[in-house]
Amino acid sequence: MFELTPQVQFALEATRQAAMLTAQIEKELVSAALTKEDRSPVTVADYASQAVVAAALQRAFPNDTLVAEEESGYLHQPQSKQALQLVTQYVRRLEPTADENRVCAWIESGNGKAEGRFWTLDPLDGTKGFLRGDQYAVALALIEDGKVKLGVLGCPKLDPDGRLQANGEGALLIAQLDKGSWITSLRNPQTFRRLQVSPQADIRQARILRSFESGHTDADRIQAFAAWLKIQAEPLRMDSQAKYALLADGQGELLLRLLSPGKAEYREKIWDQAAGSLILQEAGGKITDLRGQPLDFSQGRTLRNNRGVLASNGILHAQALAALQAVGAVPED
Template sequence: MPAYDRERTVAFRAVQTAAELCQSVRADLDGDVMEKDDRTPVTVADFGSQAVICKALRDAFPDDPVIGEEDSSALRADANADVRAHLLEEVRAHHPDVNPGLVFDWIDHGTDAGYSERFWTLDPIDGTKGFVRGDQYAIALALIVDGRPQVAALCCPHLPSAIDADPPASRGQAFLAVRGEGTVQQPLTPDTDAVPTPIQTSGTTDPSESRFCESFVSSHSSHDLAAQAGERLGITADSIRIDSQAKYAIVARGEADIYLRLPRPDSPDYTERIWDHAAGALAVEAAGGTVTDMHGTPLDFTHGRLLEANTGVVATNGPVHDEVIEALAAAQA
């Protein structure tokens, strides 16, 4: 039995449940969008996803801390009573006897902040703006052991089975990875005959033949620096523009070769959050790719909630990685 077989199974079932909740919320999203202190949106689905995933993790691995993005503090305010009621309705679809206090406890099980030798990190909805817009988003869960992601369940509830073939029935894919064992793509369909498919990054070796996968929202990364690096590499192919950690999935299954998350000129000291990258990074690495920061340094998950030792993120198919790092350095010289 693989060393992390149980963790992978629990993680997949947890994100699958969260995806059902999120899709239910999105089908009837009507004003339940709050704004956090950093001006980013948060919805019933963010809270509900964190609640059901943290419950599953606490039941299966009670000693494992969870570093998640959300907490229940805003939900407790009288002004958010309607959001709280909607959240309870959605969670009760999966856990009928739950009460508000227990839902808050499940959410706050994901509020650990410090580093542990073994812990989970969770982004209950990565790409909330895409979720609200009816576009791509991801549910990203990863197990970190000794500072390295070892298990990932990256769930993309609106992503088709292939980027250039979009039958509605194929939307909803999970990308499951265990370090050293590869990455598989697993449909979210309840069809018991659906089998996971091993995926690999592309075999592109000439950087000029590469294709970028970029953020749909330009404020998430420095597109100018990426364009300068692309020009130095001779890249002419149109980029794939998509929300969330689904970009990692696109690189992992070989539909793009390079994903850059670079500091913007107006926030050069921004530090990435671990939940924004842990699951996606492992999905790419286990599929044969390489993920570092923009200086070629491996991502360091030993600093709690932040990637404090890293600047930006570069994910590639592997063969072109060194040349991408060199192009970024030259573009900044």
Template sequence: MSAYAKELEIAQLAVQRAVILTKRVFHEKAKGTASKDDKSPVTIGDFGAQALIISALKANFPDDEIVAEEEAASLRTDDNLRETIWDLVKATQLSDSPTEAALGGAIADEEAMLTMIDHGSSKGGAKGRIWAIDPIDGTKGFLRGGQYAVCLALMVDGEVQVGVLGCPNLPVDDAAPLTGGMESGQTDEGGRGVLFSAVLGGGATSRPLTTGTLAAQKSIAMRPLTDMTAATFCESVEAGHSAHGDQAEIAKKLGITNPSVRMDSQAKYASIARGAGDIYLRLPVNATYQEKIWDHAAGDLIVREAGGAVTDIHGKRLDFTVGRTLANNKGVVAAPAGVHSQVLTVVQEVLNSK
């Protein structure tokens, strides 16, 4: 058994329960919505999922620190929004009774929910046990019925030890190829919904998402890439998140002929980890932007445990020791370990020629 067996189990169950809430929000509130304002389904889902995950972590690991995206100040002055979120949290806890005993720490009332949300205020750093949460990664993907992920990772002294991604709209079949239609119009029904996990040194796995106890898992691995021309690479949907033009030039120089697959969230990390794709590029769009640790910690570990290498554009490992952002890194290059250096060389050639 892994030294982090309990952490892994709690993380998997907590993410799965949070996914149940986000799916309810989508089906009841999100269809036809196009924005993330203070009353939007994304806001409701973000707060609700974060509260559920933190309640499980605090019940089982009360001394651990937590870095999360949301804080509850706005909910204390908005009765309608707070009550809407509480109703969803309460309903999700009741509907997920098979795992409630394992998770413990059911949220009792609205004030307890706000307290849980505010536990995510850690500044991060290089010492101790710190969890990173992104309750809905890929907000626009969530709204359009495309790819989004519920993300949770445990860092111990700055090293990611446990990573879990709940991807409700990815196909359960690990061999299902990536297609250009994955950025929108997906559904969490009919063979979709995957929970990806990894523990440092223990490999990476996938299993179908359920509404109760955990399903059986399968080991996953990146696809051996012997012919670069047959590679598929993933990139963000939004041009504001990653430099599409540079990525197209890199693909051309590598001889990749397949069109890139655009999708939101850490579903990109998960997709290449199980061999549905091969390369994930997230190139800087400006000199000052700093990536958030919760957007990369779980995916970084899952890809590395599946046989991949993950660095920034300078070839440095992602550094989770410096707070809530990846302040020491620029961009992301993820690829099978055997070809990562080749991909990185071309990335640097293209970026240095500008």
């Protein structure tokens, strides 16, 4: 079992509160008539989630650094006045002293340096999923000297038994280095269940998890990859680091994050991978880039030394790397 240290207590409660707040925002602001172009609920949820976690961090560990996705500049613009008012209203549900200045200051505190010991946060991972009513997550991790020591995911649309539920309990996952990966209810956290990856050793039977959005991967190469390995099952498309939760729980064997055509120079952001990668590894899985190199969290706000992501149950990792090479999915540089 993981150790209930002050850092663990903070990470669990801050992630839980932020995830439940994003679920409230989704319920109240996202409607069936919402157009794809209208991202205002995403804006409110993103900023409110980051403000809540940042405020909690300042209380718990005032000297710790936060490296988060959002900056407050947008909220200072005249056209963003209504958004800032909404963000402040939602933050005040958890932080009664919140006002617009405090909210912006909390958000801006996420602009810390990614060096030494720091926390990294994706306040709303899976924005398109959020708008569709599908999977999204709040992802928080503690990194020390380039190593992920603690990772927590709050997944409002994933139940603690691993089912994808639109209106269920939600799931709260935690991994502590060398202490395993665990899952419990987001709404009513009590008993934690230990996670374990799938024991599947026949790669033809592998279930692939991939991003829902084609712009986040290379769908044609994933199809070629599956054909090369004679995998019959269609890939499961879903948003956010909730994919790592399913992989860690044995509900898939491979996760692919290939380089999208036209975005060959893209580098993953650390907050998009830190929490999920540790949750997978502590459940017995393996994660590397497409060249088989470990993810390097010591290079600032991006995984500068890595290209793409391959995650697996461990057993199938070497075969998957070979197949990626065979279908030309491995960057040359």
